Amino acid sequence: MTDTIVPDSEHKGLVGRLPPTLRGFALLARFDRPIGWWLLFWPGVWAIALGGGLVDRFDLVAWFLLGAIAMRGAGCVYNDIVDRDLDAKVARTALRPIPAGLVSVKAAWGWLLLLCLVGLVVLVQLPPLAAGVAVASLALVAAYPFMKRITWWPQAWLGLVFSWAAPVGWVAVTGGVGWPLGLLYAGSIAWVIGYDTIYALQDREDDAMIGVRSSALALGRSVKAGVAGFYAAAILCWAGAVWLVRPDLLALVALLPVAAHLAWQVATLVVGDGDNALRRFRSNRFAGLLMALACAAVGTVL
Secondary structure, eight states: OOTTSOTTOSOHHHHHTSOHHHHHHHHHTTTTOTHHHHHHHHHHHHHHHHTTOTTTTHHHHHHHHHHHHHHHHHHHHHHHHHTHHHHTTSTTTTTSHHHHTSSOHHHHHHHHHHHHHHHHHHHTTSOHHHHHHHHHHHHHHHHHHHHHHHOSOHHHHHHHHHTTHHHHHHHHHHSSOOHHHHHHHHHHHHHHHHHHHHHHGGGHHHHHHHTOOOHHHHHGGGHHHHHHHHHHHHHHHHHHHHHHHOOOHHHHHTTHHHHHHHHHHHHHOOTTOHHHHHHHHHTHHHHHHHHHHHHHHHHOOO
């Protein structure tokens, strides 16, 4: 029974063995596609590491991982509830659980509540100020599914959402905010716009037909140049954050691996090849790891 699994699932065999109802809930939360929670998780690790808390507060990394899995799942469930009519019109998303009939809208709301309860368990592990910052993200999350209807740049809004772990992590380990956090967050937003533009290349034709907007459509023939520009902006912002934490040219060297990886993505991106775009998009879990290692090297005092 794998015919109701979306084409870009990473675990068709495992998910396909689940009973239909359980399979529907797993797919609804995107448990078959861990790339999403990796991308949500990494900015929080960057902030913890760059803020100097990687060793003393390593427990936060584990809580952030659990939170990323639960809240990414919750966000996907909410997004699918809102977008169920649009999803039915797009080839890649027509097999999602709600339009495919695997999960009812009422059951989806119940599943959303359960995932949010897991997120609440994570929330109470944070210092009060950091918990308040985390709660503030809910307004951004709630508005995101509607952005593709009102702006050509929903990827920018996604950047605000998917980078929010950075301010939460920074406040959790430092107790406040500052320019390094601002630059780290801005760089993460640019990174998200870049990789989600690559992801949106898979749906350009369908999106254009049904009136859904995206940066991939807005950039037109300049997609590669646009992605390159956002990735360059990310590196520049991250370099500024690193410099403010440790004003040493050698510290900036730590960013070279992630910069090289992002350059490889752009150089090898084939516009019009959905499989190529999906592979480049998924490779950002490795880009996040490289950035985490850079932040650990800079923020950890040996």
